[in-house]
Amino acid sequence: MGIVDVDGLTKKYELERGAGVVVGLEDVSFTVDEGEVLGVIGKSGAGKSTLLRILRGVECFDAGRVVVDGVVLTPESSREEFSKVQRKTAIHLQRSFALWGQSILHNVMRKVCSARTGLEDLPEHPADFEEVKAEAMEIVELVGLKEKYNYYYNILSGGEKQRVLLARQLAFKPRVLLLDEPATMSDPITRRDILETIKRVHEKLNLTIILVSHMPEVHEYLADRLIMLEKGRLTHEGQTSKVLKHFTQQIAEPVPLEPVTPGREKILRLKNVWKKYRLYTSNKLIQTIEMKNINLAIPRGVIMGMIGPTAKGKTVLIRLLSGIERPDQGEVLVNVGGEFVDIAKYGRKSIIARQKIEVMHQEFGLMHNETVVDQFSYRLGLKSIETVERALERAEELGITDLKMDILYRLADLPEDEAKALLKKMGLSPDILYEIFPRFPESETRKIAKPVLNALDLPEEILDRHTYELSCGEEVRVSIALHMVSKPEILLLDEPFGDLDPISLRTVLNSIKNLNKKFKTTIIVVSHQLDAVEEISHEAVFIEAGITRWGEPKEVCNVFLERMREREAIPEEREIESA
Numbered sequence: 001m002g003i004v005d006v007d008g009l010t011k012k013y014e015l016e017r018g019a020g021v022v023v024g025l026e027d028v029s030f031t032v033d034e035g036e037v038l039g040v041i042g043k044s045g046a047g048k049s050t051l052l053r054i055l056r057g058v059e060c061f062d063a064g065r066v067v068v069d070g071v072v073l074t075p076e077s078s079r080e081e082f083s084k085v086q087r088k089t090a091i092h093l094q095r096s097f098a099l100w101g102q103s104i105l106h107n108v109m110r111k112v113c114s115a116r117t118g119l120e121d122l123p124e125h126p127a128d129f130e131e132v133k134a135e136a137m138e139i140v141e142l143v144g145l146k147e148k149y150n151y152y153y154n155i156l157s158g159g160e161k162q163r164v165l166l167a168r169q170l171a172f173k174p175r176v177l178l179l180d181e182p183a184t185m186s187d188p189i190t191r192r193d194i195l196e197t198i199k200r201v202h203e204k205l206n207l208t209i210i211l212v213s214h215m216p217e218v219h220e221y222l223a224d225r226l227i228m229l230e231k232g233r234l235t236h237e238g239q240t241s242k243v244l245k246h247f248t249q250q251i252a253e254p255v256p257l258e259p260v261t262p263g264r265e266k267i268l269r270l271k272n273v274w275k276k277y278r279l280y281t282s283n284k285l286i287q288t289i290e291m292k293n294i295n296l297a298i299p300r301g302v303i304m305g306m307i308g309p310t311a312k313g314k315t316v317l318i319r320l321l322s323g324i325e326r327p328d329q330g331e332v333l334v335n336v337g338g339e340f341v342d343i344a345k346y347g348r349k350s351i352i353a354r355q356k357i358e359v360m361h362q363e364f365g366l367m368h369n370e371t372v373v374d375q376f377s378y379r380l381g382l383k384s385i386e387t388v389e390r391a392l393e394r395a396e397e398l399g400i401t402d403l404k405m406d407i408l409y410r411l412a413d414l415p416e417d418e419a420k421a422l423l424k425k426m427g428l429s430p431d432i433l434y435e436i437f438p439r440f441p442e443s444e445t446r447k448i449a450k451p452v453l454n455a456l457d458l459p460e461e462i463l464d465r466h467t468y469e470l471s472c473g474e475e476v477r478v479s480i481a482l483h484m485v486s487k488p489e490i491l492l493l494d495e496p497f498g499d500l501d502p503i504s505l506r507t508v509l510n511s512i513k514n515l516n517k518k519f520k521t522t523i524i525v526v527s528h529q530l531d532a533v534e535e536i537s538h539e540a541v542f543i544e545a546g547i548t549r550w551g552e553p554k555e556v557c558n559v560f561l562e563r564m565r566e567r568e569a570i571p572e573e574r575e576i577e578s579a
Contacts, residue, residue: 003176135171177208271333346406360494392405445485
């Protein structure tokens, strides 16, 4: 028996509304030796994350036995037995960047305190504070962030955030470390840095690691052995390269990209746009990024890829194009019936123009406890032409000016937490949006959703499921469908591919190409996955505090890779100023 032993593990989920049963895991058995790195691969929905939650001791199961470092779990085990497993394990969750808005060091110190006391409160006594600080600094150095220990969370790249999360888990001194997609949403160079950090931690601490990843290259670099899950069953186990061969054989062929003709009418323009923003590293240092004199004309019906280093303006540019943020100077122009409307200016015209735009954020945050159809009904209430016109009339009845109404409408496109915070700052309840934009009738929603679901290869029954009942690949496609249900002319996607296995990724890429072909939607995609950008885009732009290169996707991706290699050779000089 190894440090982890799984025998006949079975987990099933009963869907609500009598929709049946989903098998999470079925009769899964394997053993992990102490100090081994076991890789777990499978397409989205195969049961990988369910397996990690059970091994973490936070999810019960229906049949079988799990042993973690001598602690035995069965379906009849007490809460105390599950708690013992939690004390022996630590987990790094995908897309989980829930860090304190403080420095790297303070984030790790808080986790050291949690490991000691159960609370993340920092010690008040100076001697205790220094002791915790010294222990945390050792961990920060181990994950390769010693030189940036005082940098604030919000300036960190995606890869650096991943390493902070890893450091926080190491503070628990776990016997078994569970990693769930530790290299998502990162460019190739950053991904390599994360993998090297994990390998260094493993070698120095001789940690037992169970690594879930959809990326074959992650397992090739780290895994001593690999198991493959398919629809909850363990189908292959053994040498990493052999199991990967079985996995990649399932990838579908790409559908062709719809050709576009030159000289198409422009649907979106950035004209002489300037945007300056600051990223705080600590209470003494800031980094200033200035995007200068951006000019961009996007033809109707194209798919455009946007690539570039982290924290250099891609997401800011998406927020400018959607009207969520306004430029310091310049115009953001949307073609409305042949007239270009500047959505950087508040007013009724801007509201009508922005009805044609949908934006899906990195934290696309489907509502956990609502059905898909309820979320579609809410989105149609916000974005259909009829409801926008009725909302303007309702706003007049409530005494809400066009200016305030436009501000509220922009808030509706923000990630949920950000929107709630700004509404609170304005002294308004989130319910104001429901009052002005009532939900669309469910029967009409189902009719409107049907062709969108078909284009994304989603069954109609998915409308009756909850977000937590979706696989990762389904969740991405449902989120895209949610933003397509109002038939926007422009769809902005910010990092939609981060958590997808290669099989599900090809499904999503094919689905986006189908949307573009069927609805003639102009689609702008930000992604770190250069292969995906090359496959899906008619043209691409490289963003690095402005547009550095614009043209054929493969050429632009090569420019980006070359720039990253140059940066490795010559460390980047950060523009640091005193606060």
